[in-house]
Amino acid sequence: MTEPLLKLEGISRAFGGLKAVQNVSLAVAPHSLTALIGPNGAGKTTLFALMSGFLKPDSGTVRFAGQDITGREPHRNAVLGMTRTFQIVKPFAAQTVRENIAVGAHLHVRDRAEALRSADEVAQRVGLAPQLDKPASDLTVAGRKRLELARALATRPRLLLLDEVLAGLNPQEIAEMMPVVRGIADSGVTVLMIEHVMQAVMNLAEHVWVLAQGQLIAEGSPAQVTADDRVVEAYLGHGTAARLRKAAAGATP
Amino acid sequence: MFDFSILFPSVLNGLTTGAVYALIAVGLTLIYGVLHIINFAHGASLMLALYAVYFLKERWGIDPYMALPIAILGMFALGYALQRVVINRAGHGKDENILLATLGIAIVMENLALLFFKSDTRSIDTAYSLSTVAIGPAMIAVPKLVAFAGALVVSAILFWIMGRTDLGRAIRAVAKEKEGAKLMGIDVDHVYAMSFGIGLACLGAAACFLLPAYYVNPQVGNGFVLVAFTIVVLGGMGSFVGALVGGFLVGVVESLGGLYLGESLGQIGIFAIFIGVVLFRPQGMFGAKA
Amino acid sequence: MNSGAKQLASIALFAVVVACVPLVTTSGVVLNFVMMALYATLIAQAWNILGGFGGQFSFGHALFFGTGAYIQAIAQLQGGINAWIALPMAVAGAALVGLFVGALTFRYGLKGSYFALVTLAFAEVFRIVATSVPFTGGGVGLMVPLRESVGNMQFASRGGYLWLVLSMVVVALLVTWWLRNGRFGAYLQAVRDNEDAARAVGVDPFRVKLAAIGISAAFMGAAGAFYVQVFQYIDAGIAYGSVVSVEALVAAIVGGMGTLWGPVLGAAVLHLLADLTRNLFGELPGINMVIYGTVLVLIVIFLPRGVAGVGLSVRQLWNARGGKHD
Numbered sequence: 001m002t003e004p005l006l007k008l009e010g011i012s013r014a015f016g017g018l019k020a021v022q023n024v025s026l027a028v029a030p031h032s033l034t035a036l037i038g039p040n041g042a043g044k045t046t047l048f049a050l051m052s053g054f055l056k057p058d059s060g061t062v063r064f065a066g067q068d069i070t071g072r073e074p075h076r077n078a079v080l081g082m083t084r085t086f087q088i089v090k091p092f093a094a095q096t097v098r099e100n101i102a103v104g105a106h107l108h109v110r111d112r113a114e115a116l117r118s119a120d121e122v123a124q125r126v127g128l129a130p131q132l133d134k135p136a137s138d139l140t141v142a143g144r145k146r147l148e149l150a151r152a153l154a155t156r157p158r159l160l161l162l163d164e165v166l167a168g169l170n171p172q173e174i175a176e177m178m179p180v181v182r183g184i185a186d187s188g189v190t191v192l193m194i195e196h197v198m199q200a201v202m203n204l205a206e207h208v209w210v211l212a213q214g215q216l217i218a219e220g221s222p223a224q225v226t227a228d229d230r231v232v233e234a235y236l237g238h239g240t241a242a243r244l245r246k247a248a249a250g251a252t253p
Numbered sequence: 254m255f256d257f258s259i260l261f262p263s264v265l266n267g268l269t270t271g272a273v274y275a276l277i278a279v280g281l282t283l284i285y286g287v288l289h290i291i292n293f294a295h296g297a298s299l300m301l302a303l304y305a306v307y308f309l310k311e312r313w314g315i316d317p318y319m320a321l322p323i324a325i326l327g328m329f330a331l332g333y334a335l336q337r338v339v340i341n342r343a344g345h346g347k348d349e350n351i352l353l354a355t356l357g358i359a360i361v362m363e364n365l366a367l368l369f370f371k372s373d374t375r376s377i378d379t380a381y382s383l384s385t386v387a388i389g390p391a392m393i394a395v396p397k398l399v400a401f402a403g404a405l406v407v408s409a410i411l412f413w414i415m416g417r418t419d420l421g422r423a424i425r426a427v428a429k430e431k432e433g434a435k436l437m438g439i440d441v442d443h444v445y446a447m448s449f450g451i452g453l454a455c456l457g458a459a460a461c462f463l464l465p466a467y468y469v470n471p472q473v474g475n476g477f478v479l480v481a482f483t484i485v486v487l488g489g490m491g492s493f494v495g496a497l498v499g500g501f502l503v504g505v506v507e508s509l510g511g512l513y514l515g516e517s518l519g520q521i522g523i524f525a526i527f528i529g530v531v532l533f534r535p536q537g538m539f540g541a542k543a
Numbered sequence: 544m545n546s547g548a549k550q551l552a553s554i555a556l557f558a559v560v561v562a563c564v565p566l567v568t569t570s571g572v573v574l575n576f577v578m579m580a581l582y583a584t585l586i587a588q589a590w591n592i593l594g595g596f597g598g599q600f601s602f603g604h605a606l607f608f609g610t611g612a613y614i615q616a617i618a619q620l621q622g623g624i625n626a627w628i629a630l631p632m633a634v635a636g637a638a639l640v641g642l643f644v645g646a647l648t649f650r651y652g653l654k655g656s657y658f659a660l661v662t663l664a665f666a667e668v669f670r671i672v673a674t675s676v677p678f679t680g681g682g683v684g685l686m687v688p689l690r691e692s693v694g695n696m697q698f699a700s701r702g703g704y705l706w707l708v709l710s711m712v713v714v715a716l717l718v719t720w721w722l723r724n725g726r727f728g729a730y731l732q733a734v735r736d737n738e739d740a741a742r743a744v745g746v747d748p749f750r751v752k753l754a755a756i757g758i759s760a761a762f763m764g765a766a767g768a769f770y771v772q773v774f775q776y777i778d779a780g781i782a783y784g785s786v787v788s789v790e791a792l793v794a795a796i797v798g799g800m801g802t803l804w805g806p807v808l809g810a811a812v813l814h815l816l817a818d819l820t821r822n823l824f825g826e827l828p829g830i831n832m833v834i835y836g837t838v839l840v841l842i843v844i845f846l847p848r849g850v851a852g853v854g855l856s857v858r859q860l861w862n863a864r865g866g867k868h869d
């Protein structure tokens with residue numbers, strides 16, 4: 001198997017008495033489109049923060065492209081090629097869409113004019129071209145999600161960590177956004193997404209990790225994982241899997 | 254240098270000053286704890302209160318201690334009005350705006366005082382201004398003793414209000430959970446204004462205790478602003494106990510600092526504490542970790 | 544011509560027009576007014592770099608002004624150094640103090656109100672020290688003797704001083720232009736608008752903020768040095784007192800933070816107001832500051848983006864509607 005792009009080994013983090021993440025190990029293959037799922041409060045966003053450097057783990061290591069980056073500052077990780085988005089979007093509200101994206105573009109581009117042009121291109125890719133001159137504060141939720149994505153994309157990442165990029169979108173917006181994510185992965189960027197929208201997970205992800213109460217309880221293809229009893233129970237409660245089977249067995253004539 | 258007969262009076266003086274500081278700081282920490290704003294106008298408001306107490310004495314012969322109810326109510330009214338009319342409007346959702354608004358108010362207060370009262374330093378003479386009481390080897394001025402006792406009494410009353418009255422409960426509710434309080438039918442705007450009013454009322458009381466042993470000019474506010482902030486930050490933003498303990502601590506530090514370094518350089522000790530606490534332990538002694 | 548080039552052209556135009564003022568009038572009143580307005584503009588611009596573009600509100604910006612002023616005075620008085628050589632020393636000294644304060648406060652993640660208060664605390668500490676130590680003249684202050692000559696940076700007429708401060712203002716305008724149109728400025732504003740988001744896309748907030756405070760402090764230092772040359776006197780109250788800190792921030796906010804012309808507009812408006820008041824009410828102590836404070840409160844309530852900010856919003860609105868729409 002090729003060297004994983006991102007490798008977590010034994011990552012743990014507690015806040016006071018609360019064990020937010022416990023002994024999580026996973027490996028993200030390069031050029032893959034994968035997902036991290038789990039019920040609310042499972043620690044998924046905390047895990048993203050630990051990967052990207054916004055939080056330091058209590059123990060364990062994070063390796064990116066073979067390098068140990070445990071606890072490194074997020075901006076340094078961005079330079080190495082790991083960019084994350086935020087579950088609650090963080091636009092530069094006072095600036096235009098173009099200016100927002102340009103900040104990301106500047107990671108590799110010094111010249112202002114070139115960065116702004118690069119921003120225009122990225123906006124095209126995610127469908128934000130008509131809104132380039134608008135202040136970010138004027139965008140709808142869907143628009144802001146796209147902006148968050150575009151700004152991260154402009155940094156030309158090797159690994160893109162998308163935190164619930166589909167949350168808050170209506171079905172049509174989801175249907176429009178999914179091909180964009182697919183397109184990004186197709187262009188060579190490794191994508192790891194936290195997602196609750198199962199439709200996206202089933203359709204897009206090649207491999208899924210399931211986090212519950214800070215621990216990795218299952219991994220595999222989307223089909224495998226959703227059939228796993230432990231995963232069902234994590235979402236729906238203890239004993240549910242058996243109950244559902246019984247109900248299904250009882251329902252068939 | 255560490256002679257008890259020099260240290261003891263210094264510490265005692267520090268405690269008496271500290272009690273008044275504590276009262277000032279309690280008002281500031283209340284305002285922060287409830288409204289989450291840093292009232293930059295606290296020092297200037299104290300200065301206005303001092304002038305009020307001064308004129309009550311000079312023009313109408315009202316003794317500062319008799320003036321307590323007037324000063325408290327007057328400052329309360331000022332605080333209520335300021336919050337309701339000016340500060341409430343300045344928010345626009347950004348903390349910085351409110352900070353700027355209170356800065357603006359402070360500037361206006363200080364310079365209106367300069368305009369109307371000129372920059373002369375004034376103080377009052379009362380029958381007891383110069384009397385002292387002996388405590389051990391120390392001779393403590395009577396006004397300072399009264400200030401000490403008075404500040405503690407007022408703080409206790411405030412504590413009681415916060416703990417035992419409906420208003421106090423409403424204030425604590427709003428401080429903890431504004432939206433929830435609204436849902437319970439509490440008029441948050443009113444509570445905000447009441448809190449600001451109480452915060453300033455503390456200054457009214459402090460002024461009555463302070464003036465007999467101190468003085469007033471348009472600039473005194475500046476000196477008190479940073480001291481008050483140092484205490485609040487040291488004690489922990491929003492913590493009553495912290496403000497009390499912090500007040501005494503700072504009072505003593507200032508007194509000892511003045512003893513060993515001279516008055517002006519002693520002041521630096523306070524600023525050094527402020528900068529140090531803010532940098533290295535911003536939650537102070539009793540505050541919640543941000 | 545793109546907007547960046549247009550802005551440069553307007554800066555050039557401004558420079559030329561103002562530079563002509565001493566050539567078309569010898570009126571001491573007018574020259575003095577323009578000179579002082581430019582001085583006010585300079586400190587507002589300095590504050591704007593850190594406050595408007597960087598989002599870090601300093602309440603003690605006089606700290607850097609006073610440092611520059613004292614260095615300018617002491618270099619000449621005690622070092623026998625020529626005023627023109629002292630000037631870069633003053634600027635550098637102020638910048639160093641800025642970097643020191645910045646390193647301390649940003650390293651510990653100080654923001655918002657805490658940052659404002661700490662800067663004020665530093666200014667106060669310096670003020671107290673300056674009142675106490677001998678080499679700053681203690682409570683009496685320092686006087687730079689009158690030795691009129693261009694070589695000593697002392698000009699026979701206000702015109703010379705006007706050109707001096709104008710060149711400082713133009714440099715500040717160019718730096719501000721660079722902030723509006725370059726990568727560093729984009730990074731600085733990103734940190735201002737959302738520090739975490741900036742970090743996620745590769746911006747180092749500490750370095751960016753540190754550079755901003757250094758640059759801002761440098762300009763304040765220049766203003767301090769200028770003050771010493773014009774008034775030939777400095778003391779602790781003027782150097783580190785609240786008047787300079789307040790003037791700088793009120794003018795920047797009133798004019799519109801984070802804009803190129805905001806500080807110029809704000810300084811001009813406030814100065815006109817001050818002059819008007821002086822004509823209407825005479826020389827009343829403190830009246831200026833009452834006006835500044837009131838204007839500050841009014842602006843915060845009604846026009847939080849300042850005068851230029853109104854223009855900015857109008858322009859953005861125009862582009863968004865006139866251009867392609869959603």
